[in-house]
Amino acid sequence: MTRSSRPLNDPNRRRPPRLLTGNEACAMAAIDAGMRFYAGYPITPSSEIAESLARWLPTVGGVFIAMEDEIASMGAIIGASLTGVKSMTATSGPGFSLMQENIGYASMAEVPVVVVNVMRGGPSTGLPTSPAQGDVMQARWGTHGDHPVVALAPYSVEETYEATVRAFNLSEQYRVPVILLLDEVIAHVNEKVELPEREALRIVERPKPEVPPSQYLPYVDTPTGVPPMAPFGTGYRYHVTGLAHDETGFQTNDPKVIDAQLRRLHRKLELGRHDIVEVDEFLIQDAEIGIFAYGSSARSARRAIRLAREKGIRVGMLRPKTIWPFPDEEVRAWTGRLKAWLVPEMNLGQAAHEVEWAVAGRVPIRRLNRVDGNLFHPSEILRAIEEMA
Amino acid sequence: MFDYQSYLRLDHFPLIWCPGCGNGVVMKSMLRAIDNLRLPRDQVCVVSGIGCSSRLSGYLDFNTVHTTHGRALTFATGIKMAKPELTVIVVTGDGDCTAIGGNHFIHAARRNIDLTVILINNLIYGMTGGQHSPTTPSGSRASTAPFGNSENTFNVSGLAIAAGASFVARSTTYHAQQCDKLIEKGIQTPGFALIEIMAACPTSFGRANKAGSPAEMMLWQRDHAVTPQRAEKMSPEELQDKFTIGVLAENPRPECRAEYQKLIDRVRAEEAKR
Numbered sequence: 001m002t003r004s005s006r007p008l009n010d011p012n013r014r015r016p017p018r019l020l021t022g023n024e025a026c027a028m029a030a031i032d033a034g035m036r037f038y039a040g041y042p043i044t045p046s047s048e049i050a051e052s053l054a055r056w057l058p059t060v061g062g063v064f065i066a067m068e069d070e071i072a073s074m075g076a077i078i079g080a081s082l083t084g085v086k087s088m089t090a091t092s093g094p095g096f097s098l099m100q101e102n103i104g105y106a107s108m109a110e111v112p113v114v115v116v117n118v119m120r121g122g123p124s125t126g127l128p129t130s131p132a133q134g135d136v137m138q139a140r141w142g143t144h145g146d147h148p149v150v151a152l153a154p155y156s157v158e159e160t161y162e163a164t165v166r167a168f169n170l171s172e173q174y175r176v177p178v179i180l181l182l183d184e185v186i187a188h189v190n191e192k193v194e195l196p197e198r199e200a201l202r203i204v205e206r207p208k209p210e211v212p213p214s215q216y217l218p219y220v221d222t223p224t225g226v227p228p229m230a231p232f233g234t235g236y237r238y239h240v241t242g243l244a245h246d247e248t249g250f251q252t253n254d255p256k257v258i259d260a261q262l263r264r265l266h267r268k269l270e271l272g273r274h275d276i277v278e279v280d281e282f283l284i285q286d287a288e289i290g291i292f293a294y295g296s297s298a299r300s301a302r303r304a305i306r307l308a309r310e311k312g313i314r315v316g317m318l319r320p321k322t323i324w325p326f327p328d329e330e331v332r333a334w335t336g337r338l339k340a341w342l343v344p345e346m347n348l349g350q351a352a353h354e355v356e357w358a359v360a361g362r363v364p365i366r367r368l369n370r371v372d373g374n375l376f377h378p379s380e381i382l383r384a385i386e387e388m389a
Numbered sequence: 390m391f392d393y394q395s396y397l398r399l400d401h402f403p404l405i406w407c408p409g410c411g412n413g414v415v416m417k418s419m420l421r422a423i424d425n426l427r428l429p430r431d432q433v434c435v436v437s438g439i440g441c442s443s444r445l446s447g448y449l450d451f452n453t454v455h456t457t458h459g460r461a462l463t464f465a466t467g468i469k470m471a472k473p474e475l476t477v478i479v480v481t482g483d484g485d486c487t488a489i490g491g492n493h494f495i496h497a498a499r500r501n502i503d504l505t506v507i508l509i510n511n512l513i514y515g516m517t518g519g520q521h522s523p524t525t526p527s528g529s530r531a532s533t534a535p536f537g538n539s540e541n542t543f544n545v546s547g548l549a550i551a552a553g554a555s556f557v558a559r560s561t562t563y564h565a566q567q568c569d570k571l572i573e574k575g576i577q578t579p580g581f582a583l584i585e586i587m588a589a590c591p592t593s594f595g596r597a598n599k600a601g602s603p604a605e606m607m608l609w610q611r612d613h614a615v616t617p618q619r620a621e622k623m624s625p626e627e628l629q630d631k632f633t634i635g636v637l638a639e640n641p642r643p644e645c646r647a648e649y650q651k652l653i654d655r656v657r658a659e660e661a662k663r
Contacts, residue, residue, distance in 0.1 A: 037467065039466075058649075069492065075456065075467065078456075079464035079466065079471070102457055105457050232452040237450055237452055239455065242455070242457055250398075
């Protein structure tokens with residue numbers, strides 16, 4: 001079975017160039033992907049997403065609502081999605097923390113939603129107007145229990161547009177919450193973009209039941225592991241709960257049923273793994289040193305790679321566009337051809353931990369970390385490359 | 390004889406509630422009200438939080454959601470805003486709605502969003518073992534108030550009125566027929582409606598406070614409930630251990646989703662002119 005959540009049918013069909021910030025591109029892409037319900041609470045550096053959508057959603061008949069907090073925002077988008085409407089929220093660190101319980105609900109009840117987290121410096125209130133990448137692990141493990149989740153980490157404004165469309169496609173296709181991890185720089189930088197034409201977008205809708213209501217099982221296993229989802233109000237009356245449930249959606253204490261359902265939640269992403277996980281390879285074909293970087297850090301790394309190449313150092317980059325599920329196979333595949341990995345990130349080593357796990361000691365891994373609210377200067381990364389060469 | 394069975398998911402019976410619990414009385418009253426209004430069941434959505442009362446949603450053959458603790462109103466807000474043609478009823482308890490969900494309760498009432506909230510107030514956290522809640526009367530005992538509750542209690546209906554709900558009423562499981570009418574009225578109200586129903590929890594509250602049998606607890610409801618009209622003529626001393634039942638406030642105000650629709654229509658008309 002071939003499935004694809006790729007957002008573009010034809011990458012060459014582009015709109016005229018224009019200037020756009022990451023937050024604006026995200027809001028535009030959400031509307032183009034068919035998102036018609038936004039609930040949120042103001043927080044820097046994500047607020048422009050809410051402001052843009054408050055203006056644009058009513059023009060397409062959609063709904064914008066300012067909720068009383070991020071817990072409420074997350075609850076509201078799950079509720080809206082149950083009626084069949086594509087829904088999203090956007091926030092930053094402190095708000096993302098508040099959303100965690102209901103993100104777990106969306107995982108457990110398999111409700112498609114998109115959560116944008118524009119990362120800023122933490123922990124706690126931290127650095128509201130500075131970039132960071134400290135929420136990589138929270139995106140994966142923020143809510144309790146063994147839950148499936150997908151997280152994307154674009155590194156430019158143009159890629160933010162495509163990643164946002166893709167986030168909706170993935171959440172609909174796999175009935176899973178998708179986290180879009182931006183950071184303050186991607187969110188606020190004004191960049192020249194050539195967005196894809198709307199008609200060139202591939203828009204995915206959630207699987208719908210093909211059986212009459214009397215035979216509908218909202219949590220039935222299927223070849224893809226993804227059960228069809230009926231919108232509320234269309235004759236399929238069923239129960240949704242965050243409790244462990246059977247295929248009818250009702251609570252169960254049967255250990256066999258609980259085990260099968262929880263494993264299915266993970267299997268559906270394992271089956272879709274090669275569709276979900278996307279990486280970009282930059283000058284890595286002949287490289288001796290591999291850089292693993294994402295988001296804003298990957299921008300600095302690109303420049304550093306160019307500078308190092310001018311000095312004759314063979315260095316390249318593996319850049320995850322999908323950070324969860326982690327591209328461990330891709331890391332492993334390149335490891336055999338590399339002397340060492342360098343992992344620059346604006347945290348104290350969150351993705352590096354996963355890289356180390358994938359590499360399993362076969363080559364050395366150097367961490368390069370910043371947690372002072374500043375971007376990497378390419379020269380810092382270049383210095384590390386030179387020391388490793 | 391009213392046909393409850395056609396509305397129930399009987400394969401999920403027996404109910405989890407203890408013998409003598411008031412939740413079943415409220416569930417039946419709710420079904421009579423829905424039936425009386427001839428609501429098509431595909432268009433009814435029942436949303437609940439966490440707790441004994443919040444298990445109610447699962448037993449009913451509607452579109453039902455059992456949400457996270459305290460958050461039923463947030464899910465319900467999303468459902469109503471995204472699909473306003475649905476009749477959305479929220480079933481919640483005193484802990485779910487006024488402690489962990491207190492902020493959502495205030496703001497849903499402020500928005501005056503067209504939801505009908507049936508708050509089953511049993512004065513205690515039942516499911517977790519009888520801990521004291523924001524509505525446990527001062528002095529009453531609970532598993533976390535072994536020497537009597539030293540805190541003040543919430544006036545839940547007063548809070549909803551102050552926050553701007555369009556319809557606020559209170560009744561008890563003893564006054565089941567009145568509950569039917571109040572729930573009907575709440576559903577018909579285009580705006581936020583709260584029906585607070587005092588219900589007995591013989592297992593947790595009853596035993597801790599030596600309140601007697603379930604029947605005796607219902608007689609207590611009868612003897613301590615007064616109409617607002619009668620309450621007006623009573624002295625503060627006489628009112629000390631009494632509570633009012635019936636319609637407590639009717640306050641027609643613009644409804645949240647309808648107002649947003651007007652905004653959509655206005656914005657789209659302006660766009661079309663350009």
